[in-house]
Amino acid sequence: MSHAPLRPSRRQLLAGALAVAATAAVTGCSTDSSASGSGSGKRLRIGYFAFPSGDLIVKNRKLLEKALPDHTVTWIKFDSGASVNQAFLGKSLDIAALGSSPFARGISGSSPIPYKVAWILDVAGENEALLARKSTGISDVAGLKGRTVATPFASTSHYSLLAALDKAGLKPSDVKLIDLQPQAILAAWQRGDIDAAYVWLPTLDELRKTGKQLTSSKQVAGSGKPTLDLAVVSDELIARDPKAIDAWRKAEAEALRLLKSDHEGSVKAVAAELNISAADARAQLAQGVFLTPEQVTSAEWLGTDGKPGKLLTYVGDTGRFLAGQKQIDAAPSAASVEKAFYLKGLPDVLK
Structure with a gap:
C-alpha cells in the first residue's frame, strides 16, 4: 500500500463529525459528565486521551469543576486526533487534546x-515509538522495506513514522501502511498480521513485551521533527466564554506543577484514570516530557500574547512535511498558522 490518502473533503469530514456527535459510543468515544446544579446553561465539552498527561490530573482532581462551579463539564474520551478533528467540525467539542500533526x-x-492552539500538554518522548515484532528479525527502520506497518493515520505517530522512513531513505510506498487505532494495533500484532x-x-x-524498538519520537525530534500534544479551543468558545479558557489554562498549569511538586499524587491520579497500577503509571509518566507552565509560555514553545514561540515554526514545518509526503493538498500558510494561535492573556492569566 502506498501513502495515506489525501485529506478528505470538508463535506466528508462534516458527515463524520455529525456521526461522532450523534453516536459517540459507536465511534469509540465515551463521556464522563460532571454537572453543576446552577442551571446556568454554561457548558464545557472537553476531549481527552487515555494517555498520561496533566489532562488526566485535571480530570481526576476535578480542578476545572472546582474553578467553574457554574459550568457543566463533560469529558469525552477519544482514540485519535482524526476523530477529534471530526468532532470539532461537528461543533461537539469546546476544548480538546490534539497532536501537533493532526492540528497542522x-x-x-x-x-x-x-479552532486555535491554546496550550501545550506535553512533548512526545519515549511515550511514542516504532517497534517491530522480534520474530520478524527486523533491526532498523530500513529493514521495514516491503513490510506491513500499522499506525493511526493522521496522528503524531503517523507523522513521526513518515519522518523516520524518510530519514532511513524509504518512501511511504516502500512499506505497506495500515491505518489502525491503538487497540486494533495490539490485536493485529498479537495475531501476527503486522510486522511493525x-x-x-x-x-x-504492551508491544514492547515482544517487540524491538527501532526509534522513538524523542529520537525523531532530535532529527528536527518534534511532535507535541497540544490543547486546542474552538473559535466559538473563544467568542462565547474566554474566561472559561483562562480558568482551564490555570487548571492545566496547576497539573503541570503537581507533576513536579506532588509526583506520587500525580501518579495515583493517572493510575486511577487509566485503571492501571501505580508502578505502571509511574513508568509511563517517566517516558513523557512535561514542561513547566513557565516553559510552556516561553519563546522556546507556545509563547505569549503578541509573541508566538517556536511552536509556530514547528507547526509550519509539520504542515510542509505533510504536504511533501502528499498527506495534505498544501501546507498551511504562515499567516494561517499564526491565526491558529490563541495566546490572549498569557502568561498573566496563569497567576
Whole structure:
C-alpha cells in the first residue's frame, strides 16, 4: 500500500463529525459528565486521551469543576486526533487534546477547522515509538522495506513514522501502511498480521513485551521533527466564554506543577484514570516530557500574547512535511498558522 490518502473533503469530514456527535459510543468515544446544579446553561465539552498527561490530573482532581462551579463539564474520551478533528467540525467539542500533526492538518486547506492552539500538554518522548515484532528479525527502520506497518493515520505517530522512513531513505510506498487505532494495533500484532507499528502509550508498552524498538519520537525530534500534544479551543468558545479558557489554562498549569511538586499524587491520579497500577503509571509518566507552565509560555514553545514561540515554526514545518509526503493538498500558510494561535492573556492569566 502506498501513502495515506489525501485529506478528505470538508463535506466528508462534516458527515463524520455529525456521526461522532450523534453516536459517540459507536465511534469509540465515551463521556464522563460532571454537572453543576446552577442551571446556568454554561457548558464545557472537553476531549481527552487515555494517555498520561496533566489532562488526566485535571480530570481526576476535578480542578476545572472546582474553578467553574457554574459550568457543566463533560469529558469525552477519544482514540485519535482524526476523530477529534471530526468532532470539532461537528461543533461537539469546546476544548480538546490534539497532536501537533493532526492540528497542522486541521488548519490547512481553504476551510480550516475553527479552532486555535491554546496550550501545550506535553512533548512526545519515549511515550511514542516504532517497534517491530522480534520474530520478524527486523533491526532498523530500513529493514521495514516491503513490510506491513500499522499506525493511526493522521496522528503524531503517523507523522513521526513518515519522518523516520524518510530519514532511513524509504518512501511511504516502500512499506505497506495500515491505518489502525491503538487497540486494533495490539490485536493485529498479537495475531501476527503486522510486522511493525508506531503507536503511543499504553498500547506501546504492551508491544514492547515482544517487540524491538527501532526509534522513538524523542529520537525523531532530535532529527528536527518534534511532535507535541497540544490543547486546542474552538473559535466559538473563544467568542462565547474566554474566561472559561483562562480558568482551564490555570487548571492545566496547576497539573503541570503537581507533576513536579506532588509526583506520587500525580501518579495515583493517572493510575486511577487509566485503571492501571501505580508502578505502571509511574513508568509511563517517566517516558513523557512535561514542561513547566513557565516553559510552556516561553519563546522556546507556545509563547505569549503578541509573541508566538517556536511552536509556530514547528507547526509550519509539520504542515510542509505533510504536504511533501502528499498527506495534505498544501501546507498551511504562515499567516494561517499564526491565526491558529490563541495566546490572549498569557502568561498573566496563569497567576
